[in-house]
Amino acid sequence: MAIATHNERLRHHFDTAEQQEESSTLGMWVFLLTEIMFFGGMFGAYTVYRNMYPDAFASTSRFMNITLGAINTVVLITSSLTMALAVRSAQLGVKRALILFLVLTLLLGCIFLGVKVVEYHEKWVDHHIPGPGFRYDDARYFRQAQILFFLYFAMTGMHALHMIIGAGLLATLIIMARRDRFSAAWHTPVEMIGLYWHFVDIVWIFLFPLLYLIGRTR
Amino acid sequence: MSTIFEQPRVEAPANYLNVDYGWKSWLFTTDHKRIALLYLFSITAFFMVGGAFAVAMRINLASPRGVFSADTYNKLFTMHGIIMVFFFLVPSIPAVLGNFLIPIMIGARDLAFPRINLLSWYIYIVGGIFALWAAFDGGVDTGWTFYAPYSTTYSNTHVILTAMGVFVAGFSSILTGLNFIVTIHKMRAPGMTWMRLPLFVWAHYATALIQVLGTPVIAITLVLLALERILHAGIFDPAVGGDPILFQHLFWFYSHPAVYIMILPGMGVMSELVTCFSRKGIFGYSFVAFSSIAIAVVGFFVWGHHLFVAGQSMYAGTVFSLLSFIVAVPSAIKVFNWTATMYRGSISFDTPMLYAFGFIGLFTIGGLTGLILATMALDVHLTDTYFVIAHFHYVMVGGMVMAYLGGIHFWFPKITGRMYPELWAKFAALVVFVGFNLTFFPQFLLGYLGMPRRYYSYPEEFQVLHVMSSAGASILGVGYVIPLIYLAWAWRKGPRAPQNPWDAKGLEWEKAPSPPPTFNFDTLPIVTEPAYNYSGEPEKEEPLAGEQRGDRHA
Amino acid sequence: MGELSPFPVRASAAAGEVDALYFFIVAVSTIMTALIFFVVLSFAIKYRRRSPDERPRPIHGSIPLEITWSVIPFGIMLIMFGWGTKLYFELYTPPKNALDVYVTGKQWMWKVNYPEGQREINELHVPTGRAIRVTLASEDVIHSFFIPAFRTKHDVIPGQYVAIWFQPTKPGRYHLFCAEYCGTQHSTMGGWVTVMEPADYEAWLAGTERGASMVEEGAKLFQQFGCANCHVLNLTARCPPLGNVYGNPVKLEDGRTVIADEAYLRESILNPNAKIVAGYKRDVMPSFQGQVSEEGLLQLIAYIKSLSNPNERRP
Amino acid sequence: MTRHIVPVRTYVSVYAVLIALTATTVAVSRIDLGEFNFIVAMTIAVIKAVLVIMFFMHVREASALTKLFAGAGFFWMAILIVFTLSDYLSRGWLPLGQWWR
């Protein structure tokens, strides 16, 4: 492929475009490693409390809206697909398809966030937001439930924050793509943000069963 | 497939320092060497602030009834610990010497992500501003460990602000580590195989792994802490059903490995110093190299040794104790290999080597007292006493700060192009050594006698040893101020340094001028011999297979 | 104590053992340190640079040596580990027939309750020659109960009981410290432990003003909180009888068996659904979390303990 | 560049499997399997994650180094969780005064 013509993309301290791209990919994976550990702290806390208060946990999971959660899972997985296709279009250098798939991904991301807002609103109406206003009908589990809702909000909140950042990045990509910044030879940002987006998807793949599904039958 | 990128050959300015002037050329630089200097000045400032807090603490402790109020003292040690750990020692060697040297040592023009490198300095400064703001606007009094539920519910100081400072600074550390990992993997010069890397680079690779794997956990822990402080939902608060020990687990999951962030780079410096001033290759290269990785990895499995009396299960404690002993083995391997390197060497007593001697001695004492603490029955008596204080100052100040000073002296000619006054430097090294031992040795005795830490006043029978310690601290303080003065002087007025004043091996000495030009080398080096080839003997083995070479195809 | 001794007073049975272990490790460490110093210094002198262009011959390393200096130190460390672990379990495993004392930490004082009803603040009186078991609780933050002369210490964690023990051997007055940072007056949260000969101790107990004993107080609370409505002695229908519960194994609904210690009783009161006794229903007993104070809990537990005869098994 | 371009079919079939697995995990959550609910849900989640990592994130074709780093993250998270949990799970093991003496 024609790389030599794209030397303006090569930053001064690299020797070859290949080296530059490998560096970006490795850098992105190392970054995702830190993201895993970042969420890992919360998954650790979750595991401890779920193990400590299984009954309370079962009780709170009844208040999670499975339908919305499942819809969101589908939405997010679909957005992962469109993202993967966006990356593919970038690899092939098809600008229109790239923009189309990026816009679709962004759209799905926004739908996800919208559904999340609905869910948060439900929690707000039910007084399930931890803090002074917290209420829980089952007095036996009041305290434990609050911890579990705290974890629910911390985990989904951090996830949503990542989604918002991801949406911002997607918007930037769309602008860049429209300005013809990408080509089949150079589209590293699309690949990197793609990796990030899939990672955020994976976090949700774990959050969904952990927060919504397990313990429901108790 | 690859293509060679034509490096534009402009009339090269003399070096990275005089290539451009004005504050913009510094604040917007992406040159790793200039960023290293930005770090150098900022961490020195933080060291002075942290040191000033230490001075105030030692003044207070000279009298059994204390000089300041209890509240002031509590804020002093908290801010001392936080600033020294997160804003001085964690970035010290990596962000200054590592930043400056790693690209040169592996034969690269810069780190893989120069703009991220600059960004990490800005992030560090923002974090530092948060911390200083908290410190000077009333302070914070939780101890650097932020234990819940005191920090979440009871303290009414700037806990959130400080936690955010540490949180932000953490990202700076993460980005530095990320940059190092990618650079070491992808930017090595042709011929620079893994087994030819200087041990300084190996040590930084291990450090970077810890930074990347550990720091995010403290970040999220501090976020949870701050949220809990706002909401009181009880995640760490037993009054509401939470478990305070969970906080300790999460905190030490980072903070124990972090102590290895605070020693491994020093060990890397040591390997450079010992070989250079013995004029001899390192004894057991691969053992020294892999022991760094072993420390970084096993260092993640031992955090529970901070919780032996905290209510952790005794069985978990047993496992953590055993693993703490295991992690000591690679440290021992390093100490023995440095010693063996000196055997039949040609040892000179330049200032950096004096610091290296200091490191070996003091780190050994600090490490062995770590073993005493890892012995559970003894930790029951010793935890939260001055014995712990003495232990970690021996490793952190006696180990890492000594290595840092040794490294600064060693690479000063490279960084500034000037020589420092040798006589003053030797004198200062001696003062630091004496002052250090006088400050911290009495604290071992205090600790076993039962003097608890974080006490602003104490029973009178402990006063003698405390006064000794305070006296030592004033000597130590002088010992730190002297280098500051003569190094500042030498930077402007010192005699010009040749490219390789120590007759040392390594690309930074052999291939890069002092000070180096912006892209480090006039012509890109190709490596043909192992590290520390002081005798100049030809390499026996065949050069390693293709992909084991430097990943850079030139 | 000699003024210059590096060891604090040894006033408990464990102190000597801890000191012996400490002495051993310090001796090993000193030998190792001296050895390393000696070798480093003698190399430094012997192989000092004599002419500026010396080029020593390279020595690449030696695998047998590397193995030697990893395995031998590790062997020594295993001794430290084994000895330290054994002693640790002894330090933290109270014997069965120990004398009970209850201590509650609170910013910034130690409240001491004796079973017979005496109370003190920042003072603890104990006799020689008997194992003393201290049950620790905290009303606010984490504290740490530290008596250097006994070489013992444990964090006092809110929401949890910790029992430590010691056997005083030497009459005298010793420091009691709070070793975990707990706020502004952490440094002054301490007091004294007075060790007395058993006879003196009895005299002291008799001469000290006492309120109702902990068991009596606990019995009162047992009525007051309505526990007695359900837990009628020997009526097994709705609730388990509380006679001979303490110290005995309890079979749980989920098949596990636990020993009913203080922590179990505490949990049963504060969070009854956490462990359901086999044959009974969950959700019958209400939680008393937030209603009973730490001291009240200790008294309730003392009362329940008084219903147990150590020599009898549960019916 | 030498990068291999994955056919759309692959992406779409992976997507179909992911959706099917989502449906399965929701369905299974309605059946009471005791502790197995947890195991089933987590197994499905892990399979989904691996699919995303391997196909969408191109780790299948990536270098050994990338694979190593991708694996390391999950391994380290496991360390965090397992070691922390080892404390909580073994806390009750020591009955009063009956062990050791």
Ligand code: HEA
């Ligand atoms: C640079 C920092 C650093 C380093 C390198 C270390 C290294 C070690 N530390 Fe330290 N430690 C701290 C910084 C550090 N520590 C800090 C800051 C705290 C307190 C935090 C707080 O509470 O505020 C602490 C606290 C601390 C505790 C908890 C104390 C307590 O609060 O109760 C323990 C317990 O196990 C411990 C153990 C160890 C061990 C086993 C090592 C080992 O890695 C040491 C290994 C080295 C050697 C052993 C020496 C060389 C070996 C030889 C020469 C071989 C000869 C040996 C034999 C024959 C046996 N440390």
Ligand code: HEA
């Ligand atoms: C990297 C880490 C690092 C470093 C370098 C130091 C350096 C020093 N530390 Fe620090 N220390 C910690 C990390 C560090 N410390 C930590 C983590 C804690 C635990 C905190 C906690 O419990 O939460 C601690 C706690 C701690 C205590 C225990 C407090 C207590 O528990 O009550 C003491 C007491 O002596 C102490 C002393 C010193 C001294 C004398 C120095 C000396 O080496 C400092 C020498 C430096 C100077 C003297 C500065 C030179 C500059 C000047 C002289 C200019 C001065 C200007 C003015 C006075 C205006 N430290």
Ligand code: CUA
């Ligand atoms: Cu109570 Cu310190």
Ligand SMILES: [Cu+2]
């Ligand atoms: Cu540690």
